[in-house]
Amino acid sequence: MxxxxxILEARDLQKRFGAVVAAEDINIKVKLGDNLSLIGxxxxxxxxxxxxxxxxxxxxxxQIMFDGKDVTKLNPRQLTQRGVCRSFQIxxxxxxxxxxxxxxxxxxxxxxxxxxxxxxxxxxxxxxAHDILKRFVLDDYADRPVSELPxxxxxxxxxxxxxxRRPKVLLLDExxxxxxxxxxxxxxxxxxxxxxxxxxxxxFVEHDMEIVTRYSDRVLAFxxxxxIADDDPDEVLSDEAVQKxxxxxxxxxxxEEGAGA
Amino acid sequence: xxxxxxxxxxxxxxxxxxxxxxxxxxxxxxxxxATKAIGYGLVSLGIITLMRGxxxxxxxxxxxxxxxxxxxxLATRAGITDAPVLLLVGLVAxxxxxxxxxxxxxxxxxxxxxxxxxxxxxxxxxxxxxxxxIGGSDGFTLPEPTYFGWQPxxxxxxxxxxxxxxxxxxxxxxxxxxxxxxxxxxxxxxxRENELRVEYLGSSVFNVTVRNFTIAAALGGLGGTLxxxxxxxxxxxxxFWTTSGEFVFIAVLSGHISVSxxxxxxxxxxxxxxxxxxxxxxxxxxxxxxxxxxxIIYLPGGIGSVWERLKERRNRSxxxxxxxxxxxxxxxxxxx
Numbered sequence: 001m002x003x004x005x006x007i008l009e010a011r012d013l014q015k016r017f018g019a020v021v022a023a024e025d026i027n028i029k030v031k032l033g034d035n036l037s038l039i040g041x042x043x044x045x046x047x048x049x050x051x052x053x054x055x056x057x058x059x060x061x062x063q064i065m066f067d068g069k070d071v072t073k074l075n076p077r078q079l080t081q082r083g084v085c086r087s088f089q090i091x092x093x094x095x096x097x098x099x100x101x102x103x104x105x106x107x108x109x110x111x112x113x114x115x116x117x118x119x120x121x122x123x124x125x126x127x128x129a130h131d132i133l134k135r136f137v138l139d140d141y142a143d144r145p146v147s148e149l150p151x152x153x154x155x156x157x158x159x160x161x162x163x164x165r166r167p168k169v170l171l172l173d174e175x176x177x178x179x180x181x182x183x184x185x186x187x188x189x190x191x192x193x194x195x196x197x198x199x200x201x202x203x204f205v206e207h208d209m210e211i212v213t214r215y216s217d218r219v220l221a222f223x224x225x226x227x228i229a230d231d232d233p234d235e236v237l238s239d240e241a242v243q244k245x246x247x248x249x250x251x252x253x254x255x256e257e258g259a260g261a
Numbered sequence: 262x263x264x265x266x267x268x269x270x271x272x273x274x275x276x277x278x279x280x281x282x283x284x285x286x287x288x289x290x291x292x293x294x295a296t297k298a299i300g301y302g303l304v305s306l307g308i309i310t311l312m313r314g315x316x317x318x319x320x321x322x323x324x325x326x327x328x329x330x331x332x333x334x335l336a337t338r339a340g341i342t343d344a345p346v347l348l349l350v351g352l353v354a355x356x357x358x359x360x361x362x363x364x365x366x367x368x369x370x371x372x373x374x375x376x377x378x379x380x381x382x383x384x385x386x387x388x389x390x391x392x393x394x395i396g397g398s399d400g401f402t403l404p405e406p407t408y409f410g411w412q413p414x415x416x417x418x419x420x421x422x423x424x425x426x427x428x429x430x431x432x433x434x435x436x437x438x439x440x441x442x443x444x445x446x447x448x449x450x451x452x453r454e455n456e457l458r459v460e461y462l463g464s465s466v467f468n469v470t471v472r473n474f475t476i477a478a479a480l481g482g483l484g485g486t487l488x489x490x491x492x493x494x495x496x497x498x499x500x501f502w503t504t505s506g507e508f509v510f511i512a513v514l515s516g517h518i519s520v521s522x523x524x525x526x527x528x529x530x531x532x533x534x535x536x537x538x539x540x541x542x543x544x545x546x547x548x549x550x551x552x553x554x555x556x557i558i559y560l561p562g563g564i565g566s567v568w569e570r571l572k573e574r575r576n577r578s579x580x581x582x583x584x585x586x587x588x589x590x591x592x593x594x595x596x597x
């Protein structure tokens with residue numbers, strides 16, 4: 001299946017917005033089935049990286065390889081068709097439609113049930129949409145317009161729509177942002193459970209370090225457009241630079257000295 | 262056959278039968294008005310197709326005019342006066358133009374797309390005015406249409422054209438309804454809501470726009486041909502921006518939900534125009550404007566949204582009836 005040992009590779013990615021360095025010498029190799037989290041303060045370059053991988057932004061230089069092929073110049077649609085799908089920090093849903101209809105659009109857009117004159121709402125498409133909703137424990141919301149759905153449900157629906165194509169790489173942009181503390185873990189559990197049967201690489205941006213520790217087996221820490229740490233969660237979170245620039249958990253030396261005296 | 266497809270065909274047959282019967286009861290002036298309204302309605306149905314994909318064309322006069330000129334020239338130069346053939350020629354000619362033009366403008370959005378369509382229609386207007394071989398600014402007159410070789414007498418000419426218009430409208434409306442209800446139609450609505458997400462789901466917004474514009478162009482050509490035959494005369498004003506404005510007016514009045522509402526709106530416009538022209542010749546645009554304001558304020562979804570509201574109310578009362586029935590049955594069961 002794979003043309004390369006790695007499903008996704010970023011090679012020397014550079015991206016600037018005027019004087020702001022959004023990505024500098026980004027080199028990442030990801031294997032199929034890896035669960036990666038991207039951490040970093042706002043403006044560190046996580047979303048820029050995600051946008052470059054999904055074709056929304058083109059790097060100034062460098063290469064993005066997917067399944068052994070150069071996909072740097074492809075647009076979001078072409079990348080989606082090849083198996084790189086994403087969800088969004090602010091769920092991108094079709095507001096006047098119901099949750100079921102949103103899923104049906106996703107099924108139709110994937111080309112699985114496309115037709116010019118056959119009704120969209122045929123039994124097969126509805127059944128497939130219901131199956132996906134069930135996987136994400138959203139079946140109770142099937143017939144409700146998405147504009148009426150609570151935040152956590154909208155997040156799940158956004159992710160559900162992204163997996164219709166059975167992607168090889170799924171990028172989740174802050175899947176738990178805007179969700180209450182109590183809902184964060186159940187939401188991630190639902191996502192991981194729904195994806196457990198898929199052979200998919202999950203890359204997610206996250207600010208909650210507990211989520212990062214529990215649901216990723218590798219963490220990339222971003223700071224000023226650079227990856228300053230790339231390892232398993234425990235190693236990365238105990239890294240001095242990460243504690244200083246990302247998590248803010250580094251102990252102040254003067255404070256330590258003061259406490260020792 | 263899917264139940265919604267069956268319902269669409271059933272509605273089409275009922276509408277066709279009703280319109281044919283009404284046709285026999287209408288006076289000649291109303292037959293002419295109704296035929297013209299169907300012609301306008303067909304063009305506006307094209308705008309509705311575009312609106313469902315998030316775009317509005319202010320220049321449908323372009324395809325309206327091309328359809329009329331293509332069929333008109335065929336009638337006057339080649340002597341082909343068969344109305345069904347001319348309608349088909351108008352539809353195909355404008356459809357081809359739509360297919361050629363749409364890739365050039367499909368990347369534009371909002372006001373830029375709308376103004377580009379106006380620009381194209383005005384270019385055509387300017388060109389036609391200068392070509393004296395086909396009548397210049399005066400245009401040219403069409404011969405009376407025939408129907409599979411049959412030439413109706415003057416007394417029933419309007420009725421024959423009206424019947425032809427009904428067939429064209431029913432076929433176009435049925436095809437449009439099926440398209441709107443299909444997966445392609447659903448994705449078109451998704452484009453209207455969120456283009457970026459459609460691309461991120463792997464579907465092409467560009468292709469949706471090209472498809473919608475081509476359909477709209479074909480419908481425009483059909484409407485142009487029909488109105489050319491109804492008026493018996495074609496001139497470059499078919500492509501003028503004010504003509505295009507009337508199509509947008511009808512589309513706004515009807516909204517993008519219902520297919521039949523387009524024709525109802527078009528008929529309303531024609532009737533208001535006819536009566537106002539007669540009784541308030543200087544102020545009929547004022548009446549039309551006030552009417553549009555009232556619709557926008559009280560029916561922001563257009564006249565077609567009334568259909569939807571009635572349907573929702575019926576569904577709600579049916580659901581409430583079911584619930585009440587279930588409760589009564591439960592009570593009875595508990596009591597016994």
